[in-house]
Amino acid sequence: MFETLSNSFSSALKKIRFKDDEKALKKALAELKKSLLKADVHHKVVKELLQRVELDTKAAGIGRDSFLKALQKNLTQILTAPGKQGFVYASKPPTVVLMTGLQGSGKTTTTGKLANYLKLRGKKVLVVAADLQRLAAVEQLRQIAQQIDVDFFGEEDEKDPVKVVNDALKLAREKLYDVVLIDTAGRLAIDEALMEELKRVKEAANPDEVFYVADSLTGQDAVRSAAKFNEDIGITGVILTKYDGDSKGGVAISLAHQIGVPLRFIGTGEKMPDLEVFIPERITNRLMGA
Amino acid sequence: NVPKKKKYASPEEIEELLIEADVEYDLVEKIVASLPAKVNRVALKNELLFLFKPANAPQADIKPFVELIIGVNGAGKTTTIAKLAYRYKQEGKSVILGAADTFRAAAIEQLTRWAQKLDVPIVATKQGHDPSAVAYDTIAKAKAKNIDNVLIDTAGRLHTQTNLAEELKKIVRVCGKAMEGAPHRKLLILDGTQGTSAINQAKTFHEMVGVDGVIVTKLDGTAKGGALLSISHELQLPILFVGTGEKMEDLAPFDPNEYVDAILDAIFE
Ligand SMILES: Nc1nc2c(ncn2[C@@H]2O[C@H](COP(=O)(O)OP(=O)(O)OP(=O)(O)O)[C@@H](O)[C@H]2O)c(=O)[nH]1
Ligand SMILES: Nc1nc2c(ncn2[C@@H]2O[C@H](COP(=O)(O)OP(=O)(O)OP(=O)(O)O)[C@@H](O)[C@H]2O)c(=O)[nH]1
Ligand SMILES: [K+]
Ligand SMILES: [Mg+2]
Ligand SMILES: [Mg+2]
Numbered sequence: 001m002f003e004t005l006s007n008s009f010s011s012a013l014k015k016i017r018f019k020d021d022e023k024a025l026k027k028a029l030a031e032l033k034k035s036l037l038k039a040d041v042h043h044k045v046v047k048e049l050l051q052r053v054e055l056d057t058k059a060a061g062i063g064r065d066s067f068l069k070a071l072q073k074n075l076t077q078i079l080t081a082p083g084k085q086g087f088v089y090a091s092k093p094p095t096v097v098l099m100t101g102l103q104g105s106g107k108t109t110t111t112g113k114l115a116n117y118l119k120l121r122g123k124k125v126l127v128v129a130a131d132l133q134r135l136a137a138v139e140q141l142r143q144i145a146q147q148i149d150v151d152f153f154g155e156e157d158e159k160d161p162v163k164v165v166n167d168a169l170k171l172a173r174e175k176l177y178d179v180v181l182i183d184t185a186g187r188l189a190i191d192e193a194l195m196e197e198l199k200r201v202k203e204a205a206n207p208d209e210v211f212y213v214a215d216s217l218t219g220q221d222a223v224r225s226a227a228k229f230n231e232d233i234g235i236t237g238v239i240l241t242k243y244d245g246d247s248k249g250g251v252a253i254s255l256a257h258q259i260g261v262p263l264r265f266i267g268t269g270e271k272m273p274d275l276e277v278f279i280p281e282r283i284t285n286r287l288m289g290a
Numbered sequence: 291n292v293p294k295k296k297k298y299a300s301p302e303e304i305e306e307l308l309i310e311a312d313v314e315y316d317l318v319e320k321i322v323a324s325l326p327a328k329v330n331r332v333a334l335k336n337e338l339l340f341l342f343k344p345a346n347a348p349q350a351d352i353k354p355f356v357e358l359i360i361g362v363n364g365a366g367k368t369t370t371i372a373k374l375a376y377r378y379k380q381e382g383k384s385v386i387l388g389a390a391d392t393f394r395a396a397a398i399e400q401l402t403r404w405a406q407k408l409d410v411p412i413v414a415t416k417q418g419h420d421p422s423a424v425a426y427d428t429i430a431k432a433k434a435k436n437i438d439n440v441l442i443d444t445a446g447r448l449h450t451q452t453n454l455a456e457e458l459k460k461i462v463r464v465c466g467k468a469m470e471g472a473p474h475r476k477l478l479i480l481d482g483t484q485g486t487s488a489i490n491q492a493k494t495f496h497e498m499v500g501v502d503g504v505i506v507t508k509l510d511g512t513a514k515g516g517a518l519l520s521i522s523h524e525l526q527l528p529i530l531f532v533g534t535g536e537k538m539e540d541l542a543p544f545d546p547n548e549y550v551d552a553i554l555d556a557i558f559e
Contacts, residue, residue: 037315040485043306103508103536104364104481133536135403140396143417147395188511215364219312219485221513242363245448246490270363270394270446 009035009071019063028067029054040250042223045257049074078253079280083262084237086277087118090208094126094177096169098205100198100233101213102225103186106241108137110213110267111183112144113275119150123178128168129154130161130201133185141183148272151177161185161197165204182207189228198233209236211264214255216240216247223258230259240278241267295559298328303557311553312485313516317341317523331558335550341523342546349475354386354432356440356465356472358425360458360499361479362491363446366507366533368397370479371441372404373533373541379408383438388428389414390421390461393445401443408538411435421445421457422464429468442473449494462499475502477530482506482515492521507533510540514553 012031056070131137145152187194212235263278391397405412413428447454465472
């Protein structure tokens, strides 16, 4: 999993010889800390990782090999959150998915990408425009749906997303849709009124999955916001967007460990096919080199 | 688990405070190394304030005054245009918008709805059309109608997408053809919740087209936008405004004092 240790981590490794002393280990750990923080890994996760690596290295005898092994083992553990992988269908259709997250994280685009992904797998998909806040959000989803030739549900001039969701689900059951993807308005985790609204939307939708769509360029706040969404709404998966940016995967490592919810997909571009099932190795590779 | 507020903090506590605020780690190391074993609020505040150069990029007396809005996807460009337009209108100026994001689905409709809400004219074409032509037409219309301020939206582009750099450079060139010296300000919109990437964004966009000022959005959340410290200190880019919400009123001039206080509030009384 970690064959290609390059750049950022190799500078840590350089500080420590085949057999070495505690002083060298301290230096290597300081380098490691630096590269993790520069990759925007959450500081609590960094602290924990450093502690574990120090303990394991000492237990095995300080040296380059034991340091490397300790790093590999603990990074792997931290990346592995228990739960589902990729897209999982409900036993009884339709599978209902609620798309949630902060403003501008990529919810609407990712709703389209997922719809496209499922359509290519032969599923009958309905996308639902329940963002009635942002100007032209309904129109955005309508155009995306048209572009990928997937059915769209929206209600012009409706103010209550709960009503939209109820009407959409009624239609989905009648018309035997396999999957219903519900786009919601972006909101801050500390915005109580909007979080309250999202709770009502969730109750109405009774979703099989609540995806939290997170921008992979986010800094230390990624954990705080995701944790609050998880506490208030309950999320079953994370989708990381804008992975085509310069993020080194710090958010991925932080979220998997601190929130304990599995990463399911990553978005790697603005176009509809730019969606990949999350594979931990990719994140690790990005974090460790390239 | 609300941490107790204190009078003095140790370098370790300050390190954590700054990291949590997304201050670049190299800068954190530098700041922390210069601190004594016990630091009070005022001392640290001065240390951080020092990083902000008095930064103003005043609006010159040019008519029309053309501003090009750039930044990565979802940073808040289109919304910030509405906020700036609202502000200029409050100052008694006339404004026109240019919908030069011809790429993203319903980007044109989004800005058009804002124009209706603000009651300002807009120049827009169809999705897929040449964005620099839209920029040109907007400036031409502003000149013909004697309008004070031109705000041109652009499609979100990651600083890593080098293929989109050319398009942006072309928009800048074509603005200059429509009016000499335009765009008079290229404003970079940065998402305040982003980490070290924001610094890379500022660097790359600055190298690409030359950035005249930065507006940082989404500081109404729990993020502190500490990348600004490096952007101001190292890149010497002026921070002009902060976005504090989704409404057109939610824009405030950047105040280093207030900004630093918001960071310090997390641990200091
Ligand atoms: N480069 C890149 N851009 C993306 C990706 N996902 C989304 N975007 C872009 O990010 C911007 C915001 O995406 P939206 O889907 O509108 O985000 P949202 O979360 O629905 O935004 P709000 O509804 O305003 O909260 C758009 O310009 C998208 O094209 C991605 O994986 N990579
Ligand atoms: N809370 C908060 N939300 C904001 C702020 N500025 C913008 N937003 C929201 O962020 C989301 C994205 O804003 P846009 O203005 O569409 O961003 P953009 O940069 O034009 O996005 P693209 O054109 O897709 O690249 C919208 O939901 C806005 O309402 C802000 O200061 N605070
Ligand atoms: K990151
Ligand atoms: Mg949306
Ligand atoms: Mg926009």
